[in-house]
Amino acid sequence: MTLGGLLSAPPAIVAAGAAVFSDALRAQGAAVHDVDWRPPGFGDPADLAALALDRRRDAANRVAVERILAAGSQLVDVRPAREVIGLADRTLLHSGPPLTWEAASGPMRGALIGACLFEGWASDVEEAEILLSSGAITLEPCHHHRTVGPMAGVTSPSMWMWCLRDPVHGGQAFCNLNEGLGKVLRMGAFDAQVQTRLAWMRDVLGPVLSKAVRGSIDAGNDPLDVKGVLAQMLQMGDEGHNRNRAGSLMTLRDLSPAIVSTDAPSSDIAAVLRFIGGNEHFFLNLGMPTAKLAMDAARDVPGSSMVTVMSRNGTEFGIQTAGTGDRWFTGPANTPVGLFLGNYGPDDANPDIGDSAIMETYGVGGFSMAAAPAIVRFVGGTVPDALATTERMYQLTLAENPAMAIPILGFRGSPTGIDVLKVARTGWLPQINTGMAGRIAGTGQVGAGLVQPPQVCFENALAALAEDARAA
Known part of the structure; x- marks a missing residue:
C-alpha cells in the first residue's frame, strides 16, 4: 500500500500491551485487534515449575498480602539514632544491601565522609577517608535495623529519627529527617553548607519535632496517622516517592499546632516551620518507614513469593522476599x-541508589504514577506513559491496595505485592522513579528519572524460592 493509501479506508489497528491504549482508540470509534503479546519470561523452566506448583504458595501469598493491607503507621516519637535503635559510636547505616568502603560509589563515599565530619570522628576529608578505608567505621545496611534512608541513606548516631509504629502488628520502623533538595548529605555532598544544615537539624529541628510529637501524644491527642496521609496524597496528585508536595503540606498542617505549642524559642519555631514549608520532600522520610512497616509485617511467610524489599546502595541493587527472610539477592x-x-547530563549520574524503592515495593511511587501525571515533568516521559506504567504493574503484583486508591483509574487500589513468579513469567521488571545523585563524591543531586532492577535479582530469588519449594 502506498503512503497515500493509508487514509483511503478506516485504519486497521493491532495493539499489544497495556489495555489503556486499546480502550482509548475504541473510545474514538476505531476498530482495534488486541494481541496478547508480552516480552519473553526468564528463569530456569524447572525452577518456574517448582515454584508454580508449590502447594504452599497461594495460601502463603494471601497471608503476606493480608498483613500488608492491614498494617498501619503512626508517628509516635522523634529521637536520636543512638537512643532509638542503639546505633553505636563509629557505626554508620547506609542504604541498600551490605557494602564495603572499597565497593562504595561516589555519592555513598561522599555521604559517609560527611557523616564522619558531622560526628566529629574526623577533622577533614582525608582523615575521614583513612578511617573509612581502615575499617575503623562499621558500615551496616539500614534495613538490618528496621530503618530506611533515602539515596545514600547514611545515618549516624547523632541524627534524629522519625519513630513509627504499626498499631496492628506492633512493628516499628525508623528513618532520619529529610534535608531538602540540592547539595545534601543523602546525595553525597558534604561541604560546609551541608554540615551547617546537619548541625541545625541536630540542635534545633530534631528537638523541636520531638517535643511537638511527644507533647501532643502526652496531651491525649492521637498520634499522626501517616498511612492516612499517604492515602490522601494519592488523591491530591502525589505518588509518594518523587512527588510529596501534598503530603508534606498535610504533615505541616497536622504538626504545626504542636510545634508552636512547644517551649522552644520563637526564632527556632519560626525556622522549623519555614524549613518544613520549603521542603517538598519532607514527607518522604515518613512515607518510607510507613511502607517499611507494611512490608516487614509480611516477612518470614514460608512459601510466599512476594518481594518485601527493593533497595540499592549505588553499586548493587538488592531484593528480599517473604519466603526467604533476610537473604539478599x-x-x-x-x-x-x-x-x-x-x-548536568547522563555522564554525571551515578547508578541507582537508596532505600526509597520501598515505596514501589509497597505499591506506590513508580507503581502509582497514574495518580500523579505531573510527575513526568520531573522524571521524564509522558502522561500516557505514567498511566501505562501503573496498568503494567498490576500484571506483576498479587493484590490491589484499597487504601491507596488511584482516582484516574476509577479509584482502583494501587498494584501491591510484587510476585517473583509473575515477574519471571512476564519478563517485565518493576518500575521505580527516583532521584539521581552525581557519581562524583560531593556533587549532590543531578536530576531525577526512571529505573528498573537488574533481572538477575529476580532470577536468583526465583532459584532460591524454587529450591525451598522442592525441600518443603
Missing part, C-alpha cells in the same frame, strides 16, 4: 534515565 545497579538539573 543482588545484582549491579542500573543507572536511571530521566531529566537533569542545570548543565
